[in-house]
Amino acid sequence: MDLYKPYVQNDRQKKLVDAAGELADMFSERGEKYDREDQFPYQNFDDLKQSGYGNLSLPKEYGGEEINLYELVMIQERLATGDAATALSIGWHLGGLMEITETRAWDEHIFKDLCRKIVDNKALINRAATEPATGSPTRGGLPQTKAVKTDGGWTLTGRKSFTSMARVLDYSLISATIDDTDEKGFFLVDHNLKGVSIEETWDTISMKGTGSDDLVLTDVHLPASSLVERDSSAVGKDIPKAWLLHIPACYIGVAIAARNYAIQFAKDYSPNSLPGPIKDVPEVQRKIGEMELELFKARQILYSVADKWVREPSKRRDMASELASVKHVVTNSAFQIVDTAMRIVGARGLFRDNPMQRYYRDVRAGLHNPPMDDMVIGMLAKNALE
Ligand SMILES: Cc1cc2nc3c(=O)[nH]c(=O)nc-3n(C[C@H](O)[C@H](O)[C@H](O)COP(=O)(O)OP(=O)(O)OC[C@H]3O[C@@H](n4cnc5c(N)ncnc54)[C@H](O)[C@@H]3O)c2cc1C
CATH class of the missing domain: 1.10.540.10 (Acyl-CoA dehydrogenase/oxidase, N-terminal domain)
Incomplete structure (x- = not known):
């Protein structure tokens, strides 16, 4: 199929x-x-x-x-x-x-x-926006990373956590508070510059290969042009960040891998208590059907909202809650599909050399990528009450 x-x-x-x-x-x-x-x-x-x-x-x-x-x-x-x-x-x-x-x-x-x-x-480039003190930047905390104005440009000092693929990045977009203001800006930073270093802090059970280490900036001298985005004058800041749909796309990809594995397992595994493989057992078929239904629901919403974004640019400004809802629905569906797939495979899925246990650990991280579930629900409630 x-x-x-x-x-x-x-x-x-x-x-x-x-x-x-x-x-x-x-x-x-x-x-x-x-x-x-x-x-x-x-x-x-x-x-x-x-x-x-x-x-x-x-x-x-x-x-x-x-x-x-x-x-x-x-x-x-x-x-x-x-x-x-x-x-x-x-x-x-x-x-x-x-x-x-x-x-x-x-x-x-x-x-x-x-x-x-x-x-x-x-x-390769990535945004480094999370800090130990602010937690998720989507909650609105002001970065403790500070950009101080100098004669020639800026000096940047601070620490970013959760910087995915830090070890192979050539550039980062670092969020920082601008001098003595309460304004946030993004600075384009070349990783070859003096004062840029990585601390390998990423020791997790989930999404291990992202190597989302700490990026440390110590008196990094930057040209004036490195301030590429300012909150106060950001172009298109009222347009929602639709590109974040790469997050639910990633986690539903994990769910598809788990679903494929579970279906193949159901076709291949024939315990001697049965005349044939477990795919013929009604309960296993029910679970497979449930996975398919959840996958259909998640992918329909993911692809239809992405399609609307592409085909109807005039509606983009009003799509914030739709995009956030996609993240919520799809990452939670992914979680559920992987869980059902694990139930089909049974205890073998817990073995270290079985990919299922990796899918189970990886899919969990989706909850902690933005926007977080409580923020989505809060946004929907606010819209409904307005
Ligand atoms: C695999 C992975 C890759 C990542 N890659 C990157 C990256 O490349 N660049 C980057 O910048 N970030 C990255 N992140 C970081 C991510 O965007 C979040 O900032 C990070 O996961 C912290 O989220 P959190 O919800 O645990 O943090 P926190 O904001 O510290 O929240 C912890 C908990 O506190 C509560 N909480 C905190 N603040 C509030 C509030 N204001 N209101 C209500 N409840 C609150 C919630 O219960 C929440 O679960 C990555 C994260 C993961 C998991």
């Missing part, structure tokens, strides 16, 4: 999803080893670079493919069926660049220069 047939709309999408599929299948073979040995998956990132995956959301005139949100969701979902941690990491890169490609909110020279480095040098 081709899970992409119902959603692929044209040849370009078919090619994109097939290319993501080739990478995913390679990553899937290495996933267990990286996870067990607590290794950062450098080879996955080399393969992504080799394939040009990191260029996909850049503007065509700067060497990209200018993929849209629908395409982003599709390729990220497929990539995550192979390795969710790598998919989430590269999702930050692709999604963040997609936003700038769509809004052109930056000084064009700086964006063009960054695109050149991504295309020519295969550079």
Whole structure:
């Protein structure tokens, strides 16, 4: 059964999803080893670079493919069926660049220069917005990372936690409080600069391969042009961050991998208490049907909202609660599908060399990527009461 047939709309999408599929299948073979040995998956990132995956959301005139949100969701979902941690990491890169490609909110020279480095040098970039003191930046805390104005530009000092793929990043977009103001800005920081270092703090049971370490900035001297986004004058700041749909796409990808494994297991496993494989047992069929229903619900909402974003740009400003609802529904469905898949496989799924236990650990992280469930519910309630 081709899970992409119902959603692929044209040849370009078919090619994109097939290319993501080739990478995913390679990553899937290495996933267990990286996870067990607590290794950062450098080879996955080399393969992504080799394939040009990191260029996909850049503007065509700067060497990209200018993929849209629908395409982003599709390729990220497929990539995550192979390795969710790598998919989430590269999702930050692709999604963040997609936003700038769509809004052109930056000084064009700086964006063009960054695109050149991504295309020519295969550079990787991510936003580093979380800090130990603020927790999730979506809660509104002001960064403790401070940008102090100097004659030539800025000096940046602070610590960012949860910086996915920190070890392979070439650039970061660092959120910082601007001098003595209460205003937040984002600074483009080259990781080769003096004062930029990484502390390998990422020791988790979930999404281990994201290597979401601490990024430490000690008196990093930056040019004036490094302040690429300011809260007070941000272009398009009233447009919701639709690119964050790469998050639910990633976790439903984990659920698809678990679902595929469980279905294959049900076809293959024949205990001697039964005349054939467990796929013929009504209870197992019921569980498979439940997974399919949940997957249908989650993917319908994910793809339909992404499609609306692409086809009806005039409605984008009003889509914040729809986008947030997608995150809530899809990540929770993913969680449920993996749980049901684990129940089909039984205790074998708990063994260290069984991919199911990794899916079970990875899918859990979706709850702690933005927007968090309570924020979504709060937003919906507020809208309803207004
Ligand atoms: C796999 C993974 C990759 C990540 N990659 C990145 C990345 O590349 N870049 C990046 O910047 N971040 C990244 N993050 C960080 C992520 O966006 C969150 O900032 C982080 O997970 C902390 O979320 P939290 O909800 O636990 O934090 P906190 O905000 O510290 O919240 C902890 C708990 O406190 C409560 N709480 C806190 N504040 C409030 C409030 N105001 N109102 C109500 N309840 C509150 C909630 O119960 C919450 O569960 C990543 C996270 C994960 C898990």
